[in-house]
Amino acid sequence: MVDLIHVHGSHNHFYILDQTELNTPLVHDELVALAQKFCQKNAFWPGADGILVVDEPTHSGPVGKMTVVNADGSIASMCGNGLRTVTRYLSEKTGQKEFTVETAEADLRVAQAADFAKGVPAFSVEISPVLFNKEAFPFDNLGFDNIVNEKLPAINDHLSFTAIAVPNPHLISFVDSDQDLKETLGEIGQRLNGKNQYFPDGVNVNFAKILGPNKLFVRTFERGVGFTNACGTGMSATSFAFALIHPEMIDLSQSISVFNPGGMVKTNVHPNAEHPWIELIGNATFLDKVSLDESDLHQAKLEESNFTITKTNEETAYQAFVESL
Structure with a gap:
């Protein structure tokens, strides 16, 4: 046995x-x-x-x-x-x-x-490397070599996106509405993980709500799985994007509390290191x-x-x- x-x-x-x-x-x-x-x-x-x-x-x-x-x-x-x-x-x-x-x-x-x-x-586990180049995903036909807080009309008409591979490929958007967290996330997740010209190998799609300083809620449509209660690399990549796009909302000397449908984890982002990485801490x-x-x-x-x-x-x-x- x-x-x-x-x-x-x-x-x-x-x-x-x-x-x-x-x-x-x-x-x-x-x-x-x-x-x-x-x-x-x-x-x-x-x-x-x-x-x-x-x-x-x-x-x-x-x-x-x-x-x-x-x-x-x-x-x-x-x-x-x-x-x-x-x-x-x-x-x-x-x-x-x-x-x-x-x-x-x-x-x-x-x-x-x-x-x-x-x-x-x-x-506690290390999440790295942190990559932005389109070959790491890969992505194409979007008009960018890397994507940081960019509008992508081919994917959505009102949201901005960031693409970070850690090394799992993640597409991230910060949203305000519950409709985006549910219907929009599901639609984009399904479309980009089916046959498509933008992410031919599929991509994990993460939508996040900013709850306050050093505090996020993240929901993920995971490549190869679908909606999950949580995605560790997704919450890590989203934390990194949070530090890049909303630095006024983060004290990097403190952990970020990342809530998800399955509970909560903590992340520590190290964006300025020679070897950028994220520390993911959870159950x-x-x-x-x-x-x-x-x-x-x-x-x-x-x-x-x-x-x-x-x-x-x-x-x-x-x-x-x-x-x-």
């Missing part, structure tokens, strides 16, 4: 699969099939936004390597909410409190942080452990009778934290 750990960061849900514990690691096509099957919700299975695959690092230094497989089977460059949960998993496995994790684009610094509340463990909640045969993983076999679940009580503490916000 092997275990999948059902986790969430700001109710961005995942299953952690530690391939170092398997007799035979899953190959790429098997991981794609696993995500497409195990991330779908049904009567006996809660589903998730993706699979977080832990492997041995490919070089010295990092404690482990994380690969993110979205619910549709596509591979994401990074996942901030997911990285926090993988950080907790590796921290508890190794006993280390501060280390690096290999991701597709970079080795990222991670660490245990102060609990957000009683029973709500929190972890890493373990919901339950799913035990099943390794052969079922290879076959992406999911039936009501082929697994057992051992639950934790951590969600009760997390919900109490959310209600206190």
Whole structure:
């Protein structure tokens, strides 16, 4: 029997699969099939936004390597909410409190942080690199080589946008109305993640409301997933855009509180460093452990009778934290 750990960061849900514990690691096509099957919700299975695959690092230094497989089977460059949960998993496995994790684009610094509340463990992760060039997305046919607070009539008739890759590609707009946060975001998100001439590989779309100094609400339409309760790289990229476009609303010596449909995280933006980056701090909640045969993983076999679940009580503490916000 092997275990999948059902986790969430700001109710961005995942299953952690530690391939170092398997007799035979899953190959790429098997991981794609696993995500497409195990991330779908049904009567006996809660589903998730993706699979977080832990492997041995490919070089010295990092404690482990994380690969993110979205619910549709596509591979994401990074996942901030997911990285926090993988950080907790590796921290508890190794006993280390501060280390690096290999991701597709970079080795990222991670660490245990102060609990957000009683029973709500929190972890800090580096979000980088920060890129603006159109090749990093890619985008085209918009008339710009980089987009910072620009009107894009081809996409929308009244909003301004900023494009930041961290390295996941994000399109960001600061909005005032709930209609934009819902209908407009959904329409743009669906259009730019279907066949289109502007973002041919798709893009994560983030709409934000400024709630006050150092305070945001962010909602994300995530590439490969759709609307999510939260997107860690999206909240990080939006925080960076906040610092660029509305510097009068930010004290960079203090954390930004970023609220989302699944809770709240904190970010620290470092825009003036030689290596610009964002620190993302938030919960890493373990919901339950799913035990099943390794052969079922290879076959992406999911039936009501082929697994057992051992639950934790951590969600009760997390919900109490959310209600206190």
